[in-house]
Amino acid sequence: MEREEFTLVRDMLRSFATRFRADSPDDVEPSTRATAQRALDELGLTDLRRTSPPAATVQECALLAEEHGRQPLTTSLLGTVLLAPELLRLLAADERPESPHGARPTIALARDLRFPGSAAATNCVAWDCEGADGALYVDAEGGVTHVEPGPPAPTADLLRGVRRASAAGRPVGRLTPQAHQRWQAYALVVVASELVGAARSFVEQSVAYARERHQYGRPIGSFQAVQHLLADASALAEACTSATRYAAWSLDNEPPDRALTAARVAKAEVNASAVEAVYAGMQVFGGIAQTWEHVAHLYLRRILVGATLLATTADLLPALAAPEADPTIAREATR
Amino acid sequence: MTGTTDVPLDFGDPADLERLRQDFRTWLADHPLPERGADEPLPLFLHRWHRQLHSGGWVGLDVPQEYGGRGLTALHQVAVSDELGARGAPGVPRIGYLAHALLRFGSEEQRRRLLPRMLRGDDVWCQGFSEPGAGSDLVGMSTGAERRPEGHYVVNGQKLWTSYAQYSRLCLLLARTGLPPAPGSADGAGTPAASPHTSISAFVLPLDRPGVTVRPLRAANGDDEFCELFLDDVRLEESERIGSEGDGWPLAMTTVAYERNALDTGHLSKYGLLVERLRRAADERRGTLADGLLSDIGRCAVDYQVLVAHARRRTAERLAGQGAGPESSVDKLLMTRAEQRLYETALKVFPEELYGEGADVLSDYFYSRAASVYGGTSQIQRNIIAKRLLSLPADRRA
Ligand SMILES: Cc1cc2nc3c(=O)[nH]c(=O)nc-3n(C[C@H](O)[C@H](O)[C@H](O)COP(=O)(O)OP(=O)(O)OC[C@H]3O[C@@H](n4cnc5c(N)ncnc54)[C@H](O)[C@@H]3O)c2cc1C
Numbered sequence: 001m002e003r004e005e006f007t008l009v010r011d012m013l014r015s016f017a018t019r020f021r022a023d024s025p026d027d028v029e030p031s032t033r034a035t036a037q038r039a040l041d042e043l044g045l046t047d048l049r050r051t052s053p054p055a056a057t058v059q060e061c062a063l064l065a066e067e068h069g070r071q072p073l074t075t076s077l078l079g080t081v082l083l084a085p086e087l088l089r090l091l092a093a094d095e096r097p098e099s100p101h102g103a104r105p106t107i108a109l110a111r112d113l114r115f116p117g118s119a120a121a122t123n124c125v126a127w128d129c130e131g132a133d134g135a136l137y138v139d140a141e142g143g144v145t146h147v148e149p150g151p152p153a154p155t156a157d158l159l160r161g162v163r164r165a166s167a168a169g170r171p172v173g174r175l176t177p178q179a180h181q182r183w184q185a186y187a188l189v190v191v192a193s194e195l196v197g198a199a200r201s202f203v204e205q206s207v208a209y210a211r212e213r214h215q216y217g218r219p220i221g222s223f224q225a226v227q228h229l230l231a232d233a234s235a236l237a238e239a240c241t242s243a244t245r246y247a248a249w250s251l252d253n254e255p256p257d258r259a260l261t262a263a264r265v266a267k268a269e270v271n272a273s274a275v276e277a278v279y280a281g282m283q284v285f286g287g288i289a290q291t292w293e294h295v296a297h298l299y300l301r302r303i304l305v306g307a308t309l310l311a312t313t314a315d316l317l318p319a320l321a322a323p324e325a326d327p328t329i330a331r332e333a334t335r
Numbered sequence: 336m337t338g339t340t341d342v343p344l345d346f347g348d349p350a351d352l353e354r355l356r357q358d359f360r361t362w363l364a365d366h367p368l369p370e371r372g373a374d375e376p377l378p379l380f381l382h383r384w385h386r387q388l389h390s391g392g393w394v395g396l397d398v399p400q401e402y403g404g405r406g407l408t409a410l411h412q413v414a415v416s417d418e419l420g421a422r423g424a425p426g427v428p429r430i431g432y433l434a435h436a437l438l439r440f441g442s443e444e445q446r447r448r449l450l451p452r453m454l455r456g457d458d459v460w461c462q463g464f465s466e467p468g469a470g471s472d473l474v475g476m477s478t479g480a481e482r483r484p485e486g487h488y489v490v491n492g493q494k495l496w497t498s499y500a501q502y503s504r505l506c507l508l509l510a511r512t513g514l515p516p517a518p519g520s521a522d523g524a525g526t527p528a529a530s531p532h533t534s535i536s537a538f539v540l541p542l543d544r545p546g547v548t549v550r551p552l553r554a555a556n557g558d559d560e561f562c563e564l565f566l567d568d569v570r571l572e573e574s575e576r577i578g579s580e581g582d583g584w585p586l587a588m589t590t591v592a593y594e595r596n597a598l599d600t601g602h603l604s605k606y607g608l609l610v611e612r613l614r615r616a617a618d619e620r621r622g623t624l625a626d627g628l629l630s631d632i633g634r635c636a637v638d639y640q641v642l643v644a645h646a647r648r649r650t651a652e653r654l655a656g657q658g659a660g661p662e663s664s665v666d667k668l669l670m671t672r673a674e675q676r677l678y679e680t681a682l683k684v685f686p687e688e689l690y691g692e693g694a695d696v697l698s699d700y701f702y703s704r705a706a707s708v709y710g711g712t713s714q715i716q717r718n719i720i721a722k723r724l725l726s727l728p729a730d731r732r733a
Contacts, residue, residue, distance in 0.1 A: 243640070
């Protein structure tokens with residue numbers, strides 16, 4: 001997209017998000033969810049990653065996912081608009097999908113919401129299902145099946161629709177090893193981006209609150225202890241932002257293995273730091289953040305579940321502790 | 336948050352950067368690292384390395400050609416820094432922040448005279464900002480440069496913590512050219528308030544000038560890095576002032592803003608190499624590592640790569656037209672986080688360092704503790720973020 005065009009799309013999504021955000025968990029009902037999803041669909045974003053070459057770069061999609069994460073929204077932008085179309089695009093680049101899939105699929109994950117492990121699974125969950133009529137499941141070998149979403153599955157993230165499903169679905173095709181790496185990197189980046197948006201936005205909200213809220217006759221934001229808490233939170237949010245945006249750019253410009261490493265780094269950073277940033281923000285809000293009515297726990301829930309999505313810290317850190325393959329680096333580092 | 340973009344960024348053309356990397360690798364193959372002599376002080380060794388790099392055109396890639404650089408972008412400088420780190424070579428010479436200060440505040444004559452010499456390594460520079468009574472609160476400095484009717488200045492005072500002054504020829508000196516401020520006027524956030532910020536000026540001080548005494552101080556790791564500087568009736572010419580009278584404060588802020596970015600200081604490559612060393616050690620000792628140490632190493636790898644991504648994002652933002660400003664305090668906190676966690680982990684992976692075997696990690700570990708002090712303490716960085724980036728209200732009790 002041209003820069004102007006991107007700004008236009010981003011602003012459109014921003015005003016949609018402001019209109020349809022859930023101000024409290026009590027706003028989250030089936031009818032309001034459906035209305036919001038319809039409104040999102042009317043923005044016509046589903047073609048962003050459907051065509052080859054795609055209409056939007058990964059960097060642009062990541063920024064839109066960030067935007068979506070800034071408000072408590074029940075809509076599926078990630079699953080149905082960004083992730084499933086990209087998966088089909090990656091498949092189609094190698095082979096035609098064998099059989100037609102649902103008109104509007106989302107993606108399916110292992111039951112613990114991670115990328116499927118090497119053991120063949122019988123059950124999975126359709127993730128981010130608002131408005132979806134099916135889900136695509138990528139097994140550990142890159143085989144893709146189409147699964148039917150079943151009854152709702154419980155999740156701590158009150159905004160996200162998740163449904164049970166059987167992993168033994170209808171085969172759709174297979175990703176090449178390269179396309180599989182690319183797919184994993186893309187999924188990590190898109191999910192991390194939404195969490196980045198959530199963390200940034202929540203820190204900004206707590207900064208605004210610190211300016212307004214008075215105790216001892218002055219704004220709490222004038223206390224150095226509060227300032228340092230917020231300064232640290234915003235530094236963490238910046239770290240998440242840098243890592244994730246760079247990983248998105250890597251997908252547009254670098255080979256898939258490098259992009260996957262950058263995406264894993266980003267997810268590991270977000271898993272750890274986005275949670276810390278939200279904790280700091282909640283501390284600044286004080287008692288009000290501990291109530292059901294306040295949005296704080298909606299953000300915390302999204303980020304807590306998000307930190308286990310696709311790849312947990314325990315999955316990522318040992319893998320990232322493995323030495324580089326580059327022989328020149330190996331030689332120098334052992335001197 | 337101010338200072339952050341929310342539009343797609345250009346991190347450079349991978350093919351163009353790859354070509355530069357290839358050229359650099361070819362050059363490195365023909366110009367192996369100099370050996371460090373057994374008793375050779377680190378700064379002298381680094382200086383030889385600096386000159387060798389310069390001879391191949393690998394210093395000041397982003398400095399305009401008319402001042403001795405190559406007129407490329409900061410992203411090219413990043414690529415060179417990456418390559419050095421990957422090869423275990425010492426980093427890019429740490430002159431980026433000084434060069435930026437001169438580029439912005441120096442006269443055309445000063446830029447043409449001083450920058451090529453700085454890039455070539457003909458002049459080694461140090462930074463004379465801090466004083467015994469003015470560390471975090473730089474505005475409280477008392478070194479004075481008194482202007483004489485004949486036009487020159489006479490400088491008196493004392494500087495402290497001047498790194499590598501004993502190996503330097505020139506010092507970027509801050510001195511007061513106006514009245515001293517009322518006590519307690521600065522909050523550490525560098526907010527240009529009233530007169531204190533307009534009464535400081537910057538000078539180029541040749542350290543062999545009569546009246547200058549340099550006394551090295553021993554650091555906790557045993558090195559003599561920093562020095563005390565005594566200035567007794569030192570004469571400085573008007574042409575040795577950088578910028579106008581009163582430009583010292585904005586010049587200092589520019590310098591430290593660049594100094595706080597991991598890119599400009601060339602630290603990144605050093606971290607990258609240690610991360611790789613830790614990974615190799617972990618690989619060799621698989622199974623015998625203490626609980627959690629593998630995760631600690633993974634976390635260090637993440638910190639390092641996040642810092643690389645962050646430095647690239649800052650560079651891309653700078654190329655898109657944002658100057659270095661208060662957001663560099665975020666960079667400094669992230670750099671400190673990476674460095675301190677890295678060396679703490681290294682001591683756990685190489686415990687023999689604590690029992691007298693090998694001392695390179697232990698020495699660097701001590702230096703990592705200084706990361707939250709030099710270049711402005713972590714508390715000062717947080718004050719700056721709170722006030723300048725987040726616009727939180729001032730504490731009116733002060
Ligand atoms: C290895 C090393 C190299 C250095 N190299 C140079 C150099 O080359 N040139 C140079 O000019 N200087 C150099 N310095 C000096 C460095 O910039 C100062 O040490 C630093 O700014 C802190 O000043 P100080 O040591 O006087 O500590 P102080 O300012 O006395 O601070 C002591 C403690 O109080 C805290 N504190 C102070 N004010 C506040 C506040 N407003 N809010 C909250 N906390 C506060 C600080 O964070 C710190 O923890 C170097 C220092 C080191 C350690």
